[in-house]
Amino acid sequence: MTALRLRGDRAALTARVSYRLRGVSGRWEYVQRIHTRRTPEGWxxxxxxxxxxxxxxxxxxxxxxxxxxxxVLIPRGVSPADADLEGTLERAYAEIRERLPGRLARRYAVLIATDGGDLGAMAPALRGVSQLSAITDLAVRTAGPAERVTEVVSLRILVPWESFLTASAETRQRVLAHELAHAALAPVTSGRTPAWLQEGIALYVSGDRRVAPEGLLAGDLAASAGAEATLTGLAQPDAMSALAGSRLSAAYRLSSSAGFYIASRYGAERLLQLLNAYSDESLEGDAGRALSSAATRRTLGVGLERLERDIRDWEQAGGRTLGG
Known part of the structure; x- marks a missing residue:
C-alpha cells in the first residue's frame, strides 16, 4: 500500500501490486486505487x-x-493453432539459440492481445504499434554512467493477434526470432545503445535483411525519409519510437544494412563487441552522435560518419559479402 485516505466511514487506498507467471522469471506491477466503505460487518x-x-x-x-x-497467455476466442503459434515459437527459439548460444533464458512469457487497445492498456509505451506482428516489452534496472543493465525486471513478448494472424508463416517466424534476439541481448544492452544498433543486431541475428526498393539507392533512401534515416538521426536509444510509415521503414532498412555490413566486414563477434562497448564506463558520454562515433571508432576503427559512408558504398555495390 502506498497511500491511504480515511474520511468517516469511507476510505481510499492506493496499492502497488506485483505478480509473476509460473515458470517464467520476472515480475510485473500495476497500481490499483480501491475505495472502501465501513459496514456493520466491517470494511x-x-x-x-x-x-x-x-x-x-x-x-x-x-x-x-x-x-x-x-x-503463453491466450484470450478467449483465440486459437493459437490458426497460426501454428506453438510450433513457430519453438522454431524461432531454436534459430536464435543457434545464432546466440548461451544467451537465451530457459523460458519466456508470451501474451496475445486481441487488438491494439488491449495491447496499449497492458503496455502504454507501445500504444499505437498494433500494426506490428510482435514486440518485446521489457523493464530493466541500470547502474552507473554507462547505464549498464544490472537486472532484467520483466520481459514478455506481446503478440497483436490480428496482424500476426494475417502475416505469412515465414514472416511470423522471422518476427518472433527478431523479438527473441532482443530478449536474448537485453541483459547486455546498455541504456545508451543507439536505436540503429539495437535493431541492426536483432535484424542481423534473425536473418532479416531489409533492402531499398528497386532503383532507389541507400543514400537516396535516407534523403527521401529525412534525418531519421541516418545513423546520426538514430543515435538516441528511443529514436525510432516516434516514427511511422515510410520513415520507420527507412530507419529499419538502414539499421538492417548497418547490422549486416558490420557483420560482413568485421565479423559477427565484432558486432556484439560494439554492443558491449556502450556498457563500458571508460567510454564516456551520454547517448547520442558523439558517443556512437566514439564507440564505432574504438570497436571498428572508423567514426560514425565514415561508417555510414561505407555502408552506403556497400549497398551501392550490391551488399556483397566482405572479408574481415
Missing part, C-alpha cells in the same frame, strides 16, 4: 480502478498453455 470494497499498465486478466479471460520454452 467492504465499493469499487476499484486499475491504472495502466493493466494486468491481462482485467481485459479478457485468459488461459495459459505451455511449450518447452514459453508460457
Amino acid at each position: 467492504r470494497v465499493a469499487r476499484a480502478r486499475t491504472s495502466e499498465p493493466q494486468p491481462p486478466w482485467e481485459l479478457a479471460a485468459y488461459r495459459a498453455i505451455d511449450t518447452r520454452h514459453f508460457r
